[in-house]
């Protein structure tokens with residue numbers, strides 16, 4: 051079994067893939083979105099309503115792209131973006147422009163998160179960039195997600211969980227299933243994270259084979 055990687059190792063592989071191999075960041079993001087959307091539709095295609103809850107980092111960017119792809123496949127998609135949009139990453143900013151051009155409505159509040167009867171909520175608030183306890187507005191959104199009756203699916207890692215330790219800082223999304231991007235996270239080996247990750251599926255998104263990035267991995 052391939053060992054789980056730390057957030058630092060994955061970020062180094064991302065940087066190497068983008069800057070030394072030459073696969074643009076938004077291409078990786080689009081491939082991540084395509085892989086998650088395909089996996090979600092293969093399992094939950096009979097669902098009509100989706101709520102995608104996004105942060106402003108690249109995990110959020112994955113989420114905006116997933117929302118757009120679900121929208122284009124004819125699903126009813128409500129897209130929430132939580133946080134200061136002016137601080138959105140470059141890739142997430144691009145995804146938001148695309149979504150707006152496709153006339154998707156983008157809600158910046160989490161008001162109707164629990165009222166609506168969404169069949170599925172997709173958690174794209176935080177990914178491997180989470181490095182501290184979550185505060186409002188994210189904290190109340192995570193609680194609202196966990197209180198909903200929806201099926202909860204996490205993008206890359208359930209928001210609130212440390213990718214390195216598998217431990218919850220203070221609150222985390224309790225997902226039924228986690229679609230993790232590219233690599234198994236070191237924290238997933240900690241069984242305490244199972245109530246938050248649910249079943250984990252690792253999705254390939256075109257990272258180079260291990261021989262190209264072996265030199266970036268911390269020694270065992």
Ligand SMILES: NC(=O)C1=CN([C@@H]2O[C@H](COP(=O)(O)OP(=O)(O)OC[C@H]3O[C@@H](n4cnc5c(N)ncnc54)[C@H](O)[C@@H]3O)[C@@H](O)[C@H]2O)[C@@H](O)CC1
Pocket residue numbers: 064074075076078079082105106107108109110112139175176177178179180181182183184185188205206207231
């Ligand atoms: N091109 C790329 O680099 C790719 C990135 N991917 C996605 O990008 C994610 C990593 O994205 P980012 O590194 O932008 O980080 P995240 O999107 O995980 O987090 C966003 C930002 O939140 C801040 N933050 C951390 N803890 C916080 C807290 N408790 N409260 C408020 N803000 C907090 C950090 O500054 C972090 O940059 C992965 O999990 C994955 O989903 C994938 O799409 C693969 C390709």
Ligand SMILES: [K+]
Pocket residue numbers: 109173174175176177204205206207208209
């Ligand atoms: K997430």
